[in-house]
Amino acid sequence: DTAVSQTPKYLVTQMGNDKSIKCEQNLGHDTMYWYKQDSKKFLKIMFSYNNKELIINETVPNRFSPKSPDKAHLNLHINSLELGDSAVYFCASSAPWEAGASTDTQYFGPGTRLTVL
């Protein structure tokens, strides 16, 4: 049973196109995230949603738009793709950090490797 799944696993497209990446989690978590891993393997958060509400929006071009139709899904739509958007995009999810809890472990999907030509 896949806990956090992403589609597609690989995405190759031309500059200027619009594409979407989908993410689903079956862990019952309330919070979902998008991270970007660049060519040097550095990971940085892009967005986070809690129960369909945007709670983190880092400095990301507005060509990137997350959408959460329900708390189990968080999709990432990218308009007018640029060469610099080539990266691996990871979705993650976590349970609510409840009062008294000591951690907020995030579980990651397998990643989507986006290549912009």
Add this chain to the structure above:
Amino acid sequence: GNSVTQMEGPVTLSEEAFLTINCTYTATGYPSLFWYVQYPGEGLQLLLKATKADDKGSNKGFEATYRKETTSFHLEKGSVQVSDSAVYFCALITYGNNRLAFGKGNQVVVIP
């Protein structure tokens, strides 16, 4: 802000050697600490975690101890195998922040 520093450069070692990967951190607030592993061509997997000072996280022969006095969370394994070849990321999160802060990762290559 929160930040994680990992030792520079890849780590190459022979099978059955002892592995240490250093990780130090700065955090506003009291962090939870994690090691994630990324095997070739795969996603990030949680390897181990520790949530308070002096806790030891362990999994698959790997261990790391939360050292508040030195703000460190070094990863160790006594006898590595070729299958341990991967990229290892140290990370932290603080309550209310929701952002995992990652180190730059260390590529570990184990040679038979």
